[in-house]
Amino acid sequence: IAGITQAPTSQILAAGRRMTLRCTQDMRHNAMYWYRQDLGLGLRLIHYSNTAGTTGKGEVPDGYSVSRANTDDFPLTLASAVPSQTSVYFCASSEYGQEVYEQYFGPGTRLTVT
C-alpha cells in the first residue's frame, strides 16, 4: 500500500516557468489538501478538495491552482513561479466528515525557484 505519492521529489525551477506538482492517493479518501511548509511558519494550507469535482481556497492560495477530476489525483499548478514559492510542498488526504481529525501526508516535494 503506497498511501500518498508525490512527484517530483525535488525540483529547481526558473522564475516565470509553469510547474505542476503531482499527488496521487490509493486510500480512496474523499478529501485532499495541499500545504506548504516554511521554516518558522509551519504548515500552511494552500488549497483543499472535500470531494472529487470540488475545490476550495486555503490560507495562502495566491499563485496556485488545483483541480480534482477524480478521487485519487490532486495536482497543484504554479502558473508563473516566483522565488517566494520556494518551499516544501506536502499533499495530504483524509476522510471527509464531522469527526475527521487525521490527515495522511505524502513525502513532500522540495521546490526551489531561482
Added chain:
Amino acid sequence: QKEVEQDPGPLSVPEGAIVSLNCTYSNSAFQYFMWYRQYSRKGPELLMYTYSSGNKEDGRFTAQVDKSSKYISLFIRDSQPSDSATYLCAMSAWRTGRRALTFGSGTRLQVQP
C-alpha cells in the same frame, strides 16, 4: 497573532530524559488536539490525538489538553534517539463546511545517545 503558538526549539536532551513539548492557542472553537511527528525530509505522521480536555496515554507518550488555559502538552518518557524529530501540534475546528486543521510551527527535538 498566530492562532497556534509553538516554541521552535531546538530542544536537546540526553537519552532517557522526560521531554515536555507545548503549544498555546487562541481559538476557543478548537475541539480536537493532535500531535504529529515529522522525521527529517519526511511528511508528518499522526502520533496522538485528544478530544476536548483531559489526558491520553499511549506507551511512552502522554498528551494533555487544558482548554481553560488554552494549552496543550506532549510528554515523552524515557526518550530514545529514535524520538529525534520535529513535533507539530495541530488543532481542529469546523469551518465553512469542513473540518480544518491549524498547525503549530513545530518543535525540533534531538535526543542524544
